[in-house]
Amino acid sequence: MYEIMTPGPTQVRENVRLARSLACTNPDLDPDFYTYYKETCELLSSLLHTHSRSLILGGEGILALEAACATLTEPGDRVLVLDNGVFGKGFADFVRIYGGEPVLYTADYRRALDPEALEAFLRSDHNFKYATLVHCDTPSGMLNDISVLCPLLNKYGILSVVDSVSAMFGEEIHADDCGAGIICGGSQKALSAPPGLAFVTISPDADALMHSRKTPVASFYANLLAFDRWYENQWFPYTMPVSDIHGLRAALKNVRDDRDFVNRHAQIARVSRAAVTAAGLKLHQETGFSNTVTVFDIPEGVSAKEILDMVRQDSNIMLAGSFDVLEGQVIRLGHMGENARPEKMAAVFHALDRALAVLGVPLDAVMEEVFREQLDA
Ligand SMILES: *Cc1c(COP(=O)(O)O)cnc(C)c1O
Numbered sequence: 001m002y003e004i005m006t007p008g009p010t011q012v013r014e015n016v017r018l019a020r021s022l023a024c025t026n027p028d029l030d031p032d033f034y035t036y037y038k039e040t041c042e043l044l045s046s047l048l049h050t051h052s053r054s055l056i057l058g059g060e061g062i063l064a065l066e067a068a069c070a071t072l073t074e075p076g077d078r079v080l081v082l083d084n085g086v087f088g089k090g091f092a093d094f095v096r097i098y099g100g101e102p103v104l105y106t107a108d109y110r111r112a113l114d115p116e117a118l119e120a121f122l123r124s125d126h127n128f129k130y131a132t133l134v135h136c137d138t139p140s141g142m143l144n145d146i147s148v149l150c151p152l153l154n155k156y157g158i159l160s161v162v163d164s165v166s167a168m169f170g171e172e173i174h175a176d177d178c179g180a181g182i183i184c185g186g187s188q189k190a191l192s193a194p195p196g197l198a199f200v201t202i203s204p205d206a207d208a209l210m211h212s213r214k215t216p217v218a219s220f221y222a223n224l225l226a227f228d229r230w231y232e233n234q235w236f237p238y239t240m241p242v243s244d245i246h247g248l249r250a251a252l253k254n255v256r257d258d259r260d261f262v263n264r265h266a267q268i269a270r271v272s273r274a275a276v277t278a279a280g281l282k283l284h285q286e287t288g289f290s291n292t293v294t295v296f297d298i299p300e301g302v303s304a305k306e307i308l309d310m311v312r313q314d315s316n317i318m319l320a321g322s323f324d325v326l327e328g329q330v331i332r333l334g335h336m337g338e339n340a341r342p343e344k345m346a347a348v349f350h351a352l353d354r355a356l357a358v359l360g361v362p363l364d365a366v367m368e369e370v371f372r373e374q375l376d377a
Helices: 014-019 031-047 061-072 086-097 115-124 146-155 204-211 242-257 261-278 304-315 342-358 367-376
Strands: 053-058 078-083 101-106 130-134 159-163 182-186 197-202 293-297 330-334
Touching: 014 242, 031 053, 031 197, 031 242, 053 061, 053 242, 061 086, 061 159, 061 182, 061 197, 061 204, 078 086, 086 101, 086 130, 086 159, 115 146, 130 146, 146 159, 159 204, 197 204, 197 242, 261 293, 261 342, 261 367, 304 330, 304 342, 342 367
Parallel strands: 078 101, 078 130, 130 159, 159 182
Antiparallel strands: 053 197, 182 197, 293 330
16 A cells, blocks of 8 residues: 555545444435434535535535536526636536536636736626636646635626635635635545545525526536435435445544644645755746645656656655646645645655655755754744
8 A cells, every 4th residue: 555645535544434334324214314414514514614505415526516517507608717727727618518608717827816817807807607716726736815716706796616626624714704606625635535525515696596597407416406405305316425424524523623734734835845945846836835735847857757656666655746738747745634744744755855866856955854844943
């Protein structure tokens, strides 16, 4: 087994694995399970500081994104797709699949979305049914400030769909304050449960917009309206993955009971960036650094694959490259959830120091030392 230090899936704590082995009920027929599911959704909402309702969906994180788009989009709808990363742009596909007309607002992939520039655009065009944006665009590690962007979109009457799959919990989210429409999350990132569950948190405005549609949703599995009155009617649109939800509940409690969770993420991210920079490596982004993933450009004379293979074979640690436009361009260190522990990240830097030395990449500093020193500072 490798030590997975990737930006999702992340390591899973033993109490989450054990929770997944609890006895299984029939989730369609057991009244206690409906209550259990409801309480788990409420725990999720409370951790996002919102009164909005949440739903847990049986499917990978992507299902949350697709379900939000499927349920909001009607043929011909104009949808603003905020694009400063691979996932940002990817939303256009979901909009198109469900008959909408995506309008891309494309910005610098190395910088967080600039609210002033966006507002200049919105002044000239704000006739959109909703907008999509990504909280942390994981392939580049780009963090967009949803606490500013969602209110800005609201000011122009545009509901927001936020992909926070790789940011949620690693970044503090005050969903009610920021006024996001639908926030999407997944089990396998900072929550540190295994992959398999997605969740959506739906504001009353988003609820109203979904229910105002005239045409049927062109999907069954991705139709959020299929959950209407699930609790009153004791009925789910499909059989819920009981064991996954037991695990999720344990993982949510881990986050709830860990008072230092967000601070630890912020500190580890800051110190990781310091170590990378001190060594003379180049952080991929210019602005928009996330608490959950650190991304640096591949230095001269070596390939991403060589670094990743060396770290895996030599130190048993799995790091990630990237994909799409960033294929082969960067290395990503995932320090979210159970990965966000000082000792684990110190081991990552130890492994990188060794691998880069063997591969003949000169470094200006020993990253592990910088990491440990600055952590204690
Ligand atoms: C991980 C992730 C998802 C879920 O997608 P998978 O590739 O299926 O894991 C969605 N959005 C973002 C930003 C993610 O990091």
